[in-house]
Amino acid sequence: MSDLTEHVDAPGGVGAPIAGQSARPASRSGRVRAAPRDGSAASAGTSTTLDDPASAALPDGRTAPNALAAHTNDQPEVTSAPAAHGEVTGRSRVFAVANQKGGVGKTTTAVNLGAALADLGHRVLIVDLDPQGNASTGLGIDPRNFDYSMYDVLLHDVPIDDCIEPTNIKNLFLAPSTLDLAGAEIELVPALSREHRLRRALEPVRNDFRYIFIDCPPSLGLITLNALTAASEVLVPIQCEFYALEGVSQLTRNVELVRSNLNPTLAVTTIVLTMYDARTKLSDSVVQEVRLHFGDMVCQNVIPRTVRISEAPSFGEPITVHDPTSRGAIAYRELAKEVSGVSS
Numbered sequence: 067m068s069d070l071t072e073h074v075d076a077p078g079g080v081g082a083p084i085a086g087q088s089a090r091p092a093s094r095s096g097r098v099r100a101a102p103r104d105g106s107a108a109s110a111g112t113s114t115t116l117d118d119p120a121s122a123a124l125p126d127g128r129t130a131p132n133a134l135a136a137h138t139n140d141q142p143e144v145t146s147a148p149a150a151h152g153e154v155t156g157r158s159r160v161f162a163v164a165n166q167k168g169g170v171g172k173t174t175t176a177v178n179l180g181a182a183l184a185d186l187g188h189r190v191l192i193v194d195l196d197p198q199g200n201a202s203t204g205l206g207i208d209p210r211n212f213d214y215s216m217y218d219v220l221l222h223d224v225p226i227d228d229c230i231e232p233t234n235i236k237n238l239f240l241a242p243s244t245l246d247l248a249g250a251e252i253e254l255v256p257a258l259s260r261e262h263r264l265r266r267a268l269e270p271v272r273n274d275f276r277y278i279f280i281d282c283p284p285s286l287g288l289i290t291l292n293a294l295t296a297a298s299e300v301l302v303p304i305q306c307e308f309y310a311l312e313g314v315s316q317l318t319r320n321v322e323l324v325r326s327n328l329n330p331t332l333a334v335t336t337i338v339l340t341m342y343d344a345r346t347k348l349s350d351s352v353v354q355e356v357r358l359h360f361g362d363m364v365c366q367n368v369i370p371r372t373v374r375i376s377e378a379p380s381f382g383e384p385i386t387v388h389d390p391t392s393r394g395a396i397a398y399r400e401l402a403k404e405v406s407g408v409s410s
Contacts, residue, residue: 160268160278161336162297167313168284170305171340173200174375176281178394179338181384182402184237188276191230193268194243195293196283197250202242205233206382209244217246219267220292221253226267235387239275247289254288261288261328265296286320294324294332301336304356306349306368311356336405337364341371367401370394 163176173196180190194201195216199209209215212231218224219241229241254260268278279301280293294300300321304314318334325332337360343349357364369375375394378385385394402408 158272158275158278159299160272160280160297161299161301162280162282162290162293163301163303164282164290164293164317165302165304165314166284166286166290166317167305167309171303171338171369172196172284173204173281174379175301175303175338175340175369176279177201177204177379178375178384178386178398179402179405180277180279181235181238181386182398183277183406184235185386185399186402186406186408187237188406189237189239189274190277190279191239191241191271191275193241193264193278193280193293195247195264195289196243196281197245197248198283199243199245199247200379201281202240202244203382204379205235205238205240205384207231207233207240207242209242212242215242215244215246217244217250220247220250220263220289221257226271230271235384250289251287254292261291261295264292265329268296286317291324291328294321295328297329298331299333299335301338302334303338303340304352305340306342306352306371308348308352311352335363338369338401339364340369342368343371365401365404367397367404369397369401 163172165172176192180192184190192201192205193216202209212229214224214229216229219226219229226241231240231242233240254263257263259266264280272278280297282290282293300317302314302317304311321332321334337356339353339356342353353368370393372392372394374389374392375385378388378394381388385392385398389395
């Protein structure tokens with residue numbers, strides 16, 4: 067598989083209570099369609115590095131560091147940027163939940179944060195782009211019970227409306243994934259305008275949802291590249307362990323590469339610290355290190371390591387439904403308020 071630079075430059079590219087689900091008009095496939103929300107506006111490839119730009123520009127001209135100094139040789143001086151993750155805007159917000167390291171809580175954060183935002187009354191869509199399909203099973207969606215998946219959307223131009231499934235949580239919807247998506251990395255290589263397929267697919271429904279979370283696979287291949295091109299913001303979960311820090315600087319460099327060539331509005335705006343264990347000094351050290359170098363982009367609310375969060379997906383439920391009074395559920399509800407700009 068060619069690296070991210072080749073993906074960009076290749077021909078075809080460019081340069082928590084349960085309630086009844088709201089009724090939606092039927093789609094051509096007999097599924098329900100998402101109705102516009104009143105008041106809303108409009109594991110394969112690896113990446114090459116950039117020429118180590120010192121910072122990545124945010125949409126409003128602010129700058130944010132693109133690497134952890136502890137994992138670079140020159141240890142650049144870092145200026146903390148004002149927080150962007152708590153901004154309240156009148157348009158839909160599309161997040162790519164990305165980190166090329168696996169097991170850091172991408173799917174867990176996408177599912178539970180999405181459910182917590184839905185509980186606040188926001189219409190939320192989770193797009194499962196991971197071939198493992200954990201976001202789909204974690205919301206109780208059986209891959210054998212639907213006709214279309216994100217594979218069909220990306221490769222066969224099926225309208226995403228025909229793919230979207232309602233969940234058992236009011237205001238929360240899912241565009242599911244299946245194992246077929248594993249072959250998309252190869253099948254997308256000769257496709258025309260391959261980096262923009264997800265972006266074009268989301269356009270008809272972008273204004274139907276207040277928040278769209280794209281759950282990315284643990285890689286920086288063509289699937290993740292599609293997510294970064296379609297999103298306006300990047301949410302990076304970072305596990306509170308040493309090895310989880312490695313690769314974050316690479317991700318931010320690739321975000322800058324995508325921003326420069328494919329998606330000028332893209333920026334890393336939100337960093338979520340996950341699996342925090344207050345009993346260990348290492349967790350505190352990681353929290354301090356990340357806050358030092360990424361400033362106010364790091365959410366104040368930290369997600370603890372709990373057994374209840376780990377077992378919730380086996381019941382097909384987010385933690386806010388599985389155990390609403392647990393520490394994990396409370397943490398994700400507070401995180402949802404922070405991301406949406408609602409004061410506690």
